[in-house]
Amino acid sequence: MSYFSTAITIFSFRRELQIVALAFLIITLTPVFAVFMLLNNGLDIVSDRLATVDTQTQAIEIHDPTTGEVVTEIHPVVAWPISGVYTAEFGVLTPYQLFHSGIDIAGPKGTPVHPFMEGTVVYAGEIWWGFGKHVIIDHGNNITSVYAHLDKIFVVKGHPVTINQVIGNRGSTGWSTGPHLHFQINVYGLPVDPRTFMGNLANGVPIEEADHDH
Numbered sequence: 644m645s646y647f648s649t650a651i652t653i654f655s656f657r658r659e660l661q662i663v664a665l666a667f668l669i670i671t672l673t674p675v676f677a678v679f680m681l682l683n684n685g686l687d688i689v690s691d692r693l694a695t696v697d698t699q700t701q702a703i704e705i706h707d708p709t710t711g712e713v714v715t716e717i718h719p720v721v722a723w724p725i726s727g728v729y730t731a732e733f734g735v736l737t738p739y740q741l742f743h744s745g746i747d748i749a750g751p752k753g754t755p756v757h758p759f760m761e762g763t764v765v766y767a768g769e770i771w772w773g774f775g776k777h778v779i780i781d782h783g784n785n786i787t788s789v790y791a792h793l794d795k796i797f798v799v800k801g802h803p804v805t806i807n808q809v810i811g812n813r814g815s816t817g818w819s820t821g822p823h824l825h826f827q828i829n830v831y832g833l834p835v836d837p838r839t840f841m842g843n844l845a846n847g848v849p850i851e852e853a854d855h856d857h
């Protein structure tokens with residue numbers, strides 16, 4: 644093989660490599676941009692419309708995601724799942740999420756975590772990334788809640804739970820920089836601002852402390 648033909652081979656191979664690299668970049672980045680656009684422009688708009696408060700009755704209105712119509716009005720008994728320092732509100736930028744899907748409540752590891760509302764456990768387990776050890780509770784009416792980065796879990800799938808129950812305790816499992824609870828409420832599987840449900844409840848007044856007042 645002459646030097647000339649070797650040069651030709653390398654040259655054409657580089658061209659192909661460039662095309663492959665460019666195609667790879669486009670394929671990789673397209674969903675990233677799509678997710679970025681969805682999270683920043685779509686999710687906050689959708690979230691705001693899924694759960695609203697009736698200013699007259701203080702009822703929580705659950706909207707059909709496709710039609711926007713109110714499908715249910717509920718008056719749930721709620722409590723903050725844990726006390727602590729509120730380090731990240733819903734919708735803010737965090738090191739792990741462009742659009743924070745819940746509220747972070749930081750504090751000592753081991754503090755008990757309660758469901759914000761009664762329901763049934765639909766998931767209790769661990770993943771090595773993201774939420775780490777977490778519990779998901781179904782509250783009916785297409786409302787679910789997530790309690791993430793737990794240190795320990797005390798319930799199993801199928802357990803009915805009340806707001807008095809301890810479902811786990813605060814930890815730092817999964818994508819977490821320190822002990823905190825990631826508390827998330829979903830309506831039709833999409834995260835909504837938990838404060839819509841918590842109403843005027845003062846920050847971090849969990850059930851044990853709220854009970855002392857009565």
Ligand SMILES: [Zn+2]
Pocket residue numbers: 731743744745746747824825826
């Ligand atoms: Zn979080």
